[in-house]
Amino acid sequence: MDNTTLFGRWFGPRPAAPTPDLHASSFPTEEPSAPPAAQRWGLPSSLRNPITQGGLFNFTRTAFGAIPAATTHPPHHPNAFASSQSSPTSPTHPVPIRSGQAKPRAVNIIDLASDNPFHVESNVYSSSTATVGALTRQPAGPNAQVLGRQRSSSFLDGCMSSLNQVTAPGPTVQPLAQKDAPALGHQLPTPTSMRNHSQETPAQSRRVDPAPVAFSLPTYARGPGSHDSHLAKAALANDAATYGHSRCSGAAEPRYGEIDDDDDDDDEEDDDDEVIERDRYGFSKYNQYQSREEYSLFEREYEPVLEHRKVKWRQLFVDAHGQWPSRSAKLKRYIRKGIPAEIRGPCWFHYSGAARKYRDNPNKYRKLVQVYLRQGRQSEFADIIERDLHRTFPDNEHFQMRFKTVHSNHKGRQSILYDAKALKAPLALPDPLKPMENDQHIEAKQKSCVESLRRILNVFTLYCPQVGYNQSLSYIVGLLLLFLTEEQTFWMLVTIVEDHMPPGYFNLSQEYCLVDQEVLLSLLETKMPAVHRHLCAETFGNSANNSGASAAGGPEILPGVFLAMSHWFPLLFVDVLPIESVLRVWDCFFYEGSKVLFRVALALFKLNEMVLLQTKDSLEQFQLVQEFPRKMIHCHHLMQVCFGRALSLSRTDIDELRRQHYNRRKRRSMMMKLHKQQSRTPRTKGFANWRKS
Amino acid sequence: MASYAYLFKYIIIGDTGVGKSCLLLQFTDNRFQPTHDLTIGVEFGARIVTVGNKRIKLQIWDTAGQESFRSITRSYYRGAAGALLVYDITRRDTFDHLATWLEDARKYSNPNITIMLIGNKCDLAAKREVSREEGEAFAQENGLFFIETSAKTAANVEEAFVNTAQDIYDKIQTGVLDVTNESCGVKTGPTQSGLASLPSAATESNRGCC
Numbered sequence: 017m018d019n020t021t022l023f024g025r026w027f028g029p030r031p032a033a034p035t036p037d038l039h040a041s042s043f044p045t046e047e048p049s050a051p052p053a054a055q056r057w058g059l060p061s062s063l064r065n066p067i068t069q070g071g072l073f074n075f076t077r078t079a080f081g082a083i084p085a086a087t088t089h090p091p092h093h094p095n096a097f098a099s100s101q102s103s104p105t106s107p108t109h110p111v112p113i114r115s116g117q118a119k120p121r122a123v124n125i126i127d128l129a130s131d132n133p134f135h136v137e138s139n140v141y142s143s144s145t146a147t148v149g150a151l152t153r154q155p156a157g158p159n160a161q162v163l164g165r166q167r168s169s170s171f172l173d174g175c176m177s178s179l180n181q182v183t184a185p186g187p188t189v190q191p192l193a194q195k196d197a198p199a200l201g202h203q204l205p206t207p208t209s210m211r212n213h214s215q216e217t218p219a220q221s222r223r224v225d226p227a228p229v230a231f232s233l234p235t236y237a238r239g240p241g242s243h244d245s246h247l248a249k250a251a252l253a254n255d256a257a258t259y260g261h262s263r264c265s266g267a268a269e270p271r272y273g274e275i276d277d278d279d280d281d282d283d284e285e286d287d288d289d290e291v292i293e294r295d296r297y298g299f300s301k302y303n304q305y306q307s308r309e310e311y312s313l314f315e316r317e318y319e320p321v322l323e324h325r326k327v328k329w330r331q332l333f334v335d336a337h338g339q340w341p342s343r344s345a346k347l348k349r350y351i352r353k354g355i356p357a358e359i360r361g362p363c364w365f366h367y368s369g370a371a372r373k374y375r376d377n378p379n380k381y382r383k384l385v386q387v388y389l390r391q392g393r394q395s396e397f398a399d400i401i402e403r404d405l406h407r408t409f410p411d412n413e414h415f416q417m418r419f420k421t422v423h424s425n426h427k428g429r430q431s432i433l434y435d436a437k438a439l440k441a442p443l444a445l446p447d448p449l450k451p452m453e454n455d456q457h458i459e460a461k462q463k464s465c466v467e468s469l470r471r472i473l474n475v476f477t478l479y480c481p482q483v484g485y486n487q488s489l490s491y492i493v494g495l496l497l498l499f500l501t502e503e504q505t506f507w508m509l510v511t512i513v514e515d516h517m518p519p520g521y522f523n524l525s526q527e528y529c530l531v532d533q534e535v536l537l538s539l540l541e542t543k544m545p546a547v548h549r550h551l552c553a554e555t556f557g558n559s560a561n562n563s564g565a566s567a568a569g570g571p572e573i574l575p576g577v578f579l580a581m582s583h584w585f586p587l588l589f590v591d592v593l594p595i596e597s598v599l600r601v602w603d604c605f606f607y608e609g610s611k612v613l614f615r616v617a618l619a620l621f622k623l624n625e626m627v628l629l630q631t632k633d634s635l636e637q638f639q640l641v642q643e644f645p646r647k648m649i650h651c652h653h654l655m656q657v658c659f660g661r662a663l664s665l666s667r668t669d670i671d672e673l674r675r676q677h678y679n680r681r682k683r684r685s686m687m688m689k690l691h692k693q694q695s696r697t698p699r700t701k702g703f704a705n706w707r708k709s
Numbered sequence: 710m711a712s713y714a715y716l717f718k719y720i721i722i723g724d725t726g727v728g729k730s731c732l733l734l735q736f737t738d739n740r741f742q743p744t745h746d747l748t749i750g751v752e753f754g755a756r757i758v759t760v761g762n763k764r765i766k767l768q769i770w771d772t773a774g775q776e777s778f779r780s781i782t783r784s785y786y787r788g789a790a791g792a793l794l795v796y797d798i799t800r801r802d803t804f805d806h807l808a809t810w811l812e813d814a815r816k817y818s819n820p821n822i823t824i825m826l827i828g829n830k831c832d833l834a835a836k837r838e839v840s841r842e843e844g845e846a847f848a849q850e851n852g853l854f855f856i857e858t859s860a861k862t863a864a865n866v867e868e869a870f871v872n873t874a875q876d877i878y879d880k881i882q883t884g885v886l887d888v889t890n891e892s893c894g895v896k897t898g899p900t901q902s903g904l905a906s907l908p909s910a911a912t913e914s915n916r917g918c919c
Contacts, residue, residue, distance in 0.1 A: 400775070403726045410744035487725070487775045488749050524777050530784075576788060579770065582781045583750025591746065632899075635716065635768050638753045 298413040305646040361499035368606035370511040397485035468502040486522040488586040534677040597651035619658035714763040718894035723795035724803040725774030728829040731860035786817035790894030799836040832859040
């Protein structure tokens, strides 16, 4: 595959908006018939997670502004630019795709059999090369224009440079855009044109599928200083109308927020009366731990960082001649500073080693899915997985299982009723073996992240029976699904469980979890003795230290407050840190392994050292430890502290500590057993037994 | 900081999905989330209640229900004065597992722990699989308190927590529980007399023995 395709996929805009068929023809749940020839390698376009496309698309739009949606160019077109010129799309407006319009077929089918490391299927890969071609030639600035033309043979540089230029729109952009736009076929709107475009939304949205769609405020709609909610909503409506089909919840979904007041069952409190502002991943931007203002501040500070990193990463790939940059100190540094969101999924997939597993096990996932579908809900874990599906990221729009049914009230207005029955009886969820009935909206939802989540978790219980299902995996898979396709996510999960975490980490006994907590405690003792003393003093009294406690045997070696952190590692900090911070942690985790988790935990302590030292009792400590990670919104700062010299850790140190603590635990539990034996049997006999043993 | 006479530590245990987190949320925040996040590890909540004219702070540990997390959470049963053992009246299996939970609680907690058996989701009468009588019988057999609650309608939620606190308070009054021994899950508050919490006094009273 040439660089053109690669970078077109990575840094290009979102894929051409798929039709709802995309969802309907997702993984072979119902019909295990052979996939079409074009899809036989295992990850056809239909397998791509539509959510991811939507989610990433938000980001892409942040970078590019509104982008034409429907471009029907052949895949791998060597000169996509040329085809983009002939595209009959409007120069100033994105062309919305009609609901019935055929999706540009197989935008980028990748041959996985090849050894090329770029043959990694991803949502971002599915971007239309042609659109990228157009983008490449976007008159974003004098430099971009020159570059785009000079290197039409190598799209890599062209699209990258245009990316950079375009994402930093300046005064020079507009005149050029106006001049060149008609010839180029597509215009990449500047902030100004985006606004105009937003204002024209109602007319625009009328041209498309009239089905109302789920709304969320995309990031691009509210840049710094843009607080015009009307504008934002208009832009939003346009976005939703144009691209709604590509989102899981978008397909013909009703408006959020119109809740039928008459419904008695709808007694749950709903704050959906106003549109929830969501980030590019579908999470609400603010919550009880971070206010809207804090988030805006963070966004303002972080956006330039992201832009800068994108420029650097572009150069990195240029230097690597279109191959994956090999492992190096430089790459490590780059990853620590954050992987651009567009290539996050593929980077994780490649550097974690999941890509290798995936290549080594062709069709394995498919086969396991078939096994799962055959056995249905017989597995001991099926019920618990089912119950957890709607409890995984319930606030994320891609995971919302709040089974909404749509009704038209007497005013003829569509409104949503929260189906209380479905909420109360999660087990009454439709059988995955049978196609959904009745409500197409629910059906559309079922073809979403939640369905992938269900399949992956169930299949994993088959793949790895010694782990089966551990609830923390549900969150991990959930987040992965926002970046990768279903099959990729599965192999990422396998890689995490088998390679990145110590063996048995997610097993029933979770012994390694406790070992890691002890390792963290001892690291705390070395790196932050004051904090360690303070935490231990509360639990063991002033005189007792760690060794004293461990001599006593038993689990009380850990201060009580560690209970509040027991989920940090098994969750890999998902749902512990704010989402952007989790992603930054994961960037490093997939490259450097589990020692990163310790550094992050230590950084959290470091950043809150003073407050922790001021706590007066375990109550305050508990409260603090539960809350402070959630407030770590400034991810860049967190990572800076995390990789500061003070917290430096080597993998061998961690391995050694793990080994030591594992053995200590074994010894302690042996001592405890012995102690029990002694207390049960007469003293002399017990002693004799001990001698024998 | 609001003063309180005593601090009681509670744990909430029971199968996954029975509504432990929802009970806690209803008790501490007076609200109900139909789709509560999955609890991994332990979450923590606190609220002050009044029992016998004393202000008592309840420090509540809401634990994950899945078996895998039991090895982590049960280490901390020891420091609890009260345990809320929750099952779902609409799911027979959650009731059947009570024996295991109780065994765990007895094994790892202090012997004087007060256990309240809670049949949750009593608003879903139509789906009931475990009768009230069965719950009562189980509680009686094992010397537990019993109450049926609904985290959704808030029915009996307050009572479940307060009645447990009442029993613990009675145990303190009768000398069964020693407030100076922190492993009982009971501590005296930072200020007994309601004076402003002086840092030194607070530190002294909080640094218990052990």
